[in-house]
Amino acid sequence: MPAPVLHTPRLTLRGHVMADLEALCDLLGTERARHMGGPLPRLEAWRWMASEVAMWDLMGHGVWGIETRDGTFLGQIGITRPPHYPEVELGWTLLEDAEGAGYASEAAQAVLLWAWENGFSSLVSYITPGNDRSVALAQRLGATHDPEAALPEGETAADTVVFRHRPDADGSPEAYA
Amino acid sequence: MIVPNAPQLETERLILRGPDAGDAEAMIAFLLDRERADGFGGYDHRGDAWRWFALNVGHWHLRGYGYFTIEMKDTGKPAGISGIWNPEGWPEPEIGWVVFEGYEGRGIAREAAERVRRYAYEDLGLKTLTSNIVPGNTRSIALAERMGASYERTYQNHHMGEDLLYRHPGPDEVLG
Numbered sequence: 001m002p003a004p005v006l007h008t009p010r011l012t013l014r015g016h017v018m019a020d021l022e023a024l025c026d027l028l029g030t031e032r033a034r035h036m037g038g039p040l041p042r043l044e045a046w047r048w049m050a051s052e053v054a055m056w057d058l059m060g061h062g063v064w065g066i067e068t069r070d071g072t073f074l075g076q077i078g079i080t081r082p083p084h085y086p087e088v089e090l091g092w093t094l095l096e097d098a099e100g101a102g103y104a105s106e107a108a109q110a111v112l113l114w115a116w117e118n119g120f121s122s123l124v125s126y127i128t129p130g131n132d133r134s135v136a137l138a139q140r141l142g143a144t145h146d147p148e149a150a151l152p153e154g155e156t157a158a159d160t161v162v163f164r165h166r167p168d169a170d171g172s173p174e175a176y177a
Numbered sequence: 178m179i180v181p182n183a184p185q186l187e188t189e190r191l192i193l194r195g196p197d198a199g200d201a202e203a204m205i206a207f208l209l210d211r212e213r214a215d216g217f218g219g220y221d222h223r224g225d226a227w228r229w230f231a232l233n234v235g236h237w238h239l240r241g242y243g244y245f246t247i248e249m250k251d252t253g254k255p256a257g258i259s260g261i262w263n264p265e266g267w268p269e270p271e272i273g274w275v276v277f278e279g280y281e282g283r284g285i286a287r288e289a290a291e292r293v294r295r296y297a298y299e300d301l302g303l304k305t306l307t308s309n310i311v312p313g314n315t316r317s318i319a320l321a322e323r324m325g326a327s328y329e330r331t332y333q334n335h336h337m338g339e340d341l342l343y344r345h346p347g348p349d350e351v352l353g
Binding site: 018021025042043046047048049050051052053054055057058082083084153 | 180198201222223224227228229230231232233234235236238239264265266335
């Protein structure tokens with residue numbers, strides 16, 4: 001299946017196009033990719049991105065490219081479960097220039113809503129300790145630290161903290177109305 | 178079939194079709210078998226092998242071609258893969274082939290690869306094709322030569338290290 005197109009007030013989330021790969025290959029090659037298992041050399045990044053594109057076919061969920069309504073590419077967000085993950089994860093990455101404007105939060109709320117509407121009852125975000133921006137965003141989205149959650153195979157609490165998202169606390173305005 | 182742009186090809190004994198989620202375990206088993214997969218690019222961890230399986234599906238999306246699953250007509254089981262491979266950093270599109278354990282010695286790789294070569298020239302419109310083979314993979318070298326390919330040069334492959342580039346006969350010769 002192709003990625004469904006999601007809209008938010010400022011953003012469009014849609015399946016990856018070739019131009020995204022160029023920007024993401026560049027991103028994955030930098031120190032900004034350290035929380036994603038990078039930095040990856042460009043040739044490895046292409047292979048990684050190709051496997052990300054395949055997730056919709058293989059799993060029925062996957063990643064979106066995030067762009068502004070005028071088509072400026074901002075980053076990637078998705079829900080994926082590689083085989084060493086015990087649960088499905090919500091993860092996000094923005095290009096450096098796109099940070100600080102609340103785009104990740106806006107995109108994540110749309111993805112969470114899509115997930116709850118499509119039968120998911122819980123999602124996790126695996127965050128490297130010290131990645132304070134991601135922790136803050138997870139908390140703004142209504143996720144809570146889940147110290148009981150299983151960790152990705154081969155990882156310890158020193159590598160990963162688990163934040164859990166639930167449909168009744170997704171951080172959307174309705175949750176607080 | 179999960180890859181919408183993969184055609185289905187047939188030979189006497191085989192169906193070549195796009196990769197399917199149900200093929201993943203057979204492919205992962207092959208990739209984790211170092212002895213068999215080293216000439217192709219094997220892995221030690223299941224997660225990495227699974228990533229390769231997903232990479233091939235993504236390759237179909239990004240390039241419009243990739244590795245077909247070779248399915249036996251008589252049993253419906255996957256016997257290997259063959260296709261056109263050209264990820265970022267590859268010297269040029271190549272025909273590749275893999276036969277899973279239990280399916281060797283029956284001419285399956287040749288039957289599949291010759292069909293794939295015809296598809297690459299007829300349907301994709303490619304003008305030339307190579308096969309990249311690691312030194313010492315004598316079975317693959319023998320098959321490339323039986324298909325009329327000849328050694329052209331040795332180069333450094335980003336993934337495989339030193340690699341031999343064999344050049345196949347062109348479309349005029351193959352399509353006759």
